[in-house]
Amino acid sequence: MEKLYEILLTRSLLFIILIFTLSVLGVYTFLTIEQREIPETEVNLVNVTTAWPGADKADVETNVTNLIESEIFGVEGLEDVSSVSQDDVSVITLQLADGSNPDDVLNDVNNVVAGLGGDLPENAAEPEVESLSNNFPLLSYQIHSDDRQNLDGARNGLEKLEQEVSQMDGVDSVTLKGYEDYKYEIQLDWDAMAENQLNPNEIMNEIELSLNPVILGQDTEGDETIRLSFKDREPAEVLGQVRVGDEDIPLDEVAEVAEVQDVPRDIVEFEGAPAVSFTVFLAPGEDVPSVSEEVESVVDDGFGELPGDIAVDNISSERENVEDIFVGLYTSLAIALLAVIVGTSLGLSWFGSVTVMVTVFLSVLIGLAPIPWMGVDLNQISVIGLIIALGILVDDSIVVNDNIERRFAVGDRRMDAVYNGVKEVAPSVIASTLAIVFTFSPLLLLSGANGDFIKALPSILISTMIVSTVLALTFVPAVRYLIVKKKVPKHPGLIGRAFTWCSNLYADRILPKIIKRPLLAFLAVLIVAVLSVGLIRFTPFEFFPEADRSEVTLDLIFDEGQTIEKTHEDAQELLSYLTEEMDHVESASLFTGEGLPNLFGASLEQSGPNTAQIALEIDKEKMSASETIDEYQSRVREEFPEATIFMETIIQGPPASAPVTVELFEEDLDTLNNEVDALTELLESKGAIVTSNIGSQVQTMNYSIDYAALEEEDVSVSQVKNELNMISEGIPIQEIIMDGDSRETNLKYSDEYTIYNVDIVKPGEGAPETYPLSDFVNIEETKDTPSIQHSNGDRTAELQVYADDEEMVNQTIADFEKGLGGTTELTVGGESSDQTDFFVEIGILFSVILVLVYLVIAIEFNSIVMPLITVFSIFLAFSGGIIGLFVTQTPISFLGIMGMVSLSGIVVRNAVVLIDFIEARRRAGEFDIHQAIFESGRVRFKPIALTTFTSIIALVPVALSGDVLFEPLAVTVIAGLAFSTILSLIATPALYYLYYRLRYRK
Structure with missing residues (x-):
């Protein structure tokens, strides 16, 4: 190893140039990697x-x-x-x-x-x-006008723009909502048909034959091939020439061809005016800013061609969201970088400080290079990972640089000072880095949307930590060898004297007292830590916080069976109430039917003619989104009891399910529907709001065929079914192309004909016999659900339950389950259950983390007991994190838990560095056990204090940024580091001394 270092050090300049060259890859990655607001989750x-x-x-x-x-x-x-x-x-x-x-x-x-x-x-x-796919919305516009006809006139232009944008690189799809669709109906006159002895089948066959294309192919004349083509008229004109029956009766004598409005899927309004929405969705793996700029250029040109009486408003721009977020995050990153520079300069010489900071900067750049191949883009999580990395990357460089300077100070030659400085700390540096890598690696195995959401954090930290360790052990010594500072300051750093004084105080005053009563010192630390854990009961909890955004959405669910027109009318009334009551609403959009095009994290699981969504743009300076929901949700529900209403805002995390979900499994549909109704009624009587994936039961006219009557009159089933189709929705036939659009075409009886004035015609040898259709059909009024649901092949229904008192809900469901019949099964899930599953999974992963950290340290010290001393600092870090969250009343959240896990790899470093020095001095025989402990405190106090301080100040900007997503993580890590460092400086020497006395009986 010494020979290898001699080769490296004698070629320091070339090696430094190589490292800077590699950093260019990181710069390229940073400039070209895809940017988005939140991590892309795979669906x-x-x-x-x-x-x-x-x-x-x-x-x-x-x-x-x-x-x-x-x-x-x-x-x-x-x-x-x-x-x-x-x-x-x-x-x-x-x-x-x-x-x-x-x-x-x-x-x-x-x-x-x-x-x-x-x-x-x-x-x-x-x-x-x-x-x-995720169908991540990139841009969304509301195109509106006071006159609906103006929008209809612009339809062709918007549909062409829709097609143009959807074909652009980086675009997944484009949704144009709010236009009415039309279809053709060929409405038959049953009396005229009967008079001319016609039936629907022969009319349908003749129509389809008339609309079929003519295939002529090609012909040859001598040696020349001639293409043959057929030019037909418009389908509507072709229908006018159709002749039916043996008498070639014109179609218009027995039917009317009408263009009718289809049942609309969506009705859209913006600020009370008719509107259509134009939403562009980003393709997977694409960069938000660059794709958005290209799309905006094309869209702006397209909108510029619209008539002046049509206005366009951009209601959602992901590019603007990304830019706003990244400005704040980059500011925090810059402040963190500056803070780390200042922090390292406090205890290192200016040259040492510059060396450390250059090493950290290069570690970040080179560590970014493999990130795209790890399936990570640049988002909030990955940037916060860089900020955390800045705080912990300095550790390796500080420890190595400080020890090299120490070797220079004791008079070693240049080569010896550099080599011995690295050699002494390399094992502990490598071991602590492996502990961090093994800490974060299991997080890559976190399943589901939570795993996709957090993946960027461990990826960034693992990559940069590995690079940082390599550079600390190679680049730092190369720089220190190349540029020799013959005179090492006695007290390096802006407050070097203070560090020296604190180191001596710790070594000469505090450690002797700890070693004198090690068990008492350890028990005092343990009691403080255990009591701190109890504060978790008094700390708020919020798994994923609400974003500080200006969008509030309302989901409206009315009675099943309600027409979309009635739903729209009711939703308009509710919206008018909101705009009158809420003076901080700046704009409002109404989507009746299928709802919002996946905007603002809002989507309807069960949409239809009875559902609507309202999107409000509010002035959050007057009242925040969460305050708006707290203030108005109950009032709106009281004012409009006929609707099920949910007010929501954007959540900074993966989509969540209902707080409690109940799945009922039962093969008998009547029993299943009855159980659903009974449980729904029971929960609603206790104040809960309940929705169902099968919908509520609606008034149903149940038609059934009287097969005995059919057999008596010798009438075929197909005839009856055919007539029932003809008097209801009709029979679809070949679609008609009009003005480039494909229109559905149905053959049906005119609306004046019902089951009571249509006869079954039975041809015979003489005059055909006729029988009233109603003679063969029974009609029963009943109630039924609109759908049948399966889960893995079993009939099921799922209830989504929303209530303030979840304990009451779970108890009610448990009591209901006891009264179920033997064939019905019930399972409970929901967001609460999902969170429980997450904590179980993170608990398992954390157990794996502890084992891996333990094994790394065990191998480092060749001991099965000594690693327990270092692992104890993890418990101290947890206690400190809880204290930080409690004192600041910051909610325990998903990222707060990630902060706890992160601490388990970070804090062991201090204990490893401290114990490694004691062991080295003890084994070398230079000091007795007391002197080895005291000297380790003197030498290692400054690196430990300095690395802890720089890690903390790097995260202070995030903790003070007000970002509700990352504040729990920053507070957890800051408090955990501070608490663990202070108490481990007491507990680690005490535990080591107890271990030594037990191990060697001294």
Whole structure:
């Protein structure tokens, strides 16, 4: 090793140039890495959607959902399979297991679905398999006008702009919401058909034949090939020429072709005026600022061509959010860098301080280079990781540099001073770095959205810590060898004398008292630490805090079966109330139907004609988003009891589920619906708000065929079903292309015809026989839910429960479960359960962390007992973190817990450095045990105090920034470091001395 160092040191200049060259990679990475507000979380979901027009939900479940599910269960790599069967459609959602290859699973699902084509009902469409993405909104605009016709006139231009933007690099998709869709209906006159002895099937066949394209191909004349083409008229004109029946009766004599408005999926308003929303979604793995700038340029040009009576407002810009956040974070990073520079200069010579800071800066840059290959982008979490890294990266460089200076001070030659200075501390530096790496590595295994959210923090810290250690052991000695400072200051640093005085005080006054009564000193520290842990009961808790943003959203859920027009009218009334009561509302958007296009972290799990969402832009200087919710949510609920209302704001973390969820499993649908109703009523009677994924039961007209009557009159089932279709939604036929748009086309009876004035026509040898359709159909009024849900093949219903008293909710559910029948099963989950699962998982990971840290230190000291001395400092750090959170009344949160875990790797370093020096002196025989302990305190006090101080001041800007997401992490680390450092300076020597006396019986 000494020979290797001689080679390195004699080529110091070349090595330093190499290190600076490598740092260019980090600069390039920093300038080119993708930027976003929060980490990108992977959505491992696949949807299999199968349309079956006209089919009842029960038929959809039996003939489509069950069939596809039974085959999909054989696909490997799936963790969960859920489905919803509704009238006309089946949707099966597949959740991929962690570690599975999404492409392989998607390919297997496609193969399974492709093999089912012949087994599905004849009228069912082919299943569509789609891999779901995050659909992260990049930009969203409200395009509005006082006159709806102005918006309709701009539709073609906006749809062309939608297509243009969706094809841009970095764009996943574009959503244009708020326009009404139209379809064609061929409305048959049943009486005219009967008079001309026509039936719907022959009319439908003639229409489809008339609309089919003419395929002419090509012809040859001699040696020349001639292309043949056919130019047809517009479909509407073609329909006017259709002749039906043996008598070639014009279609318009038995039917009317009408363009009708389809049931709207969305109704959008902005500031009370009709509007359409234009939202651009970012593709996965793309950079927010650069993609946004390109999109904004194209969109601005497109909007510039709109008529002057149409206004455009940008209601969401992720680029602006990212820039605002990064300005604050970069400011904190710059302040932290400056603070570390000042901190190191307090106890190091100016040359040593510059060497340390250059080493830290290079460590950060080179450590950034592999980050993109670790699946990490530049976001809030990764930047805060850099700030934390700045505070702990100085440790290695300070320890190595300080020991080199110490060797110079005792008179070593240049080569010996550098080599011996590194050699003495290298084992402890490497061991403490491995402890930190092993501390953060298990966090990479954290599952789900929480794991994706925090992944950047351990990635940054692991990468930069490894680089920092390598540079501390190579770059620092190379610089100290190349530039020799012959005269080492006796008291280096701006307050070097103070450090020297404190070191002597600690070694000569404090340590002797500790060693005199080691057990008492340790017990005093232990009692203080244990009592501190009890403060956790008096510290607030908030898993993920609300962001300090100006957006507040309201989810509105009205009674099932309500039309979208009625829902919009009710939502308008509620919005008017809000704008009158709240003087700090700056703008308001209303989305009725499917709701907001995934903006502001708000989305409706179950959307439809009875749902709406309101997005409020508030002046947060007058009243914050959380204060607005606290002030107005209960008032709005009291004023509008007919709606289920939730007021929310953006949460700085992954999407959360309801506080409590209840899943009921029961094969009998009537029993399942009854149990859902009973539990819902019970919970609501206790003040809880309850929603369900199957919806509430709605008024239903249940049509059934009288098969005995069919058999008596010898009428076919298909005739009855066909007539029922014709008097309701109709039968879809070939789509019609109008002005470049594809329009659905249905064949149905005119609205004047019902089950009571349509006859079944039975052809015979003479005049056809007719029977009233109502003779073969029974009608029963009932109530039923709009969908059937499955979870892994079992019928289920899930309730989402919201209440202030979760303990009451859980007790109510437990009491209800005791009265369930033998065939019904119940499971409880939700956000509270998810948080419990997280703490269980983090507890397991932390146990692994403790074992890894213990093993590293055990190998370092070749002892199975001594590592326990250093691990005790982790407990002290936890206690200190809790004290910090309690004193500042900062909530214990997800990142607060991450701060606790981070401390477990950081704080052991001080104990390792201290004990390593004692062991080295004891083994060398230079001092007795007392002198070795005292001398270790004298030599190591300054590096320990200096590294702790620089780590703390690096995080002070974050702790004081007011950022509710990162404040708990900063407070935890600052308080834990301070508390652990102070008390471990007492506990570590005391424990070591007790260990020594027991080990050697002295």
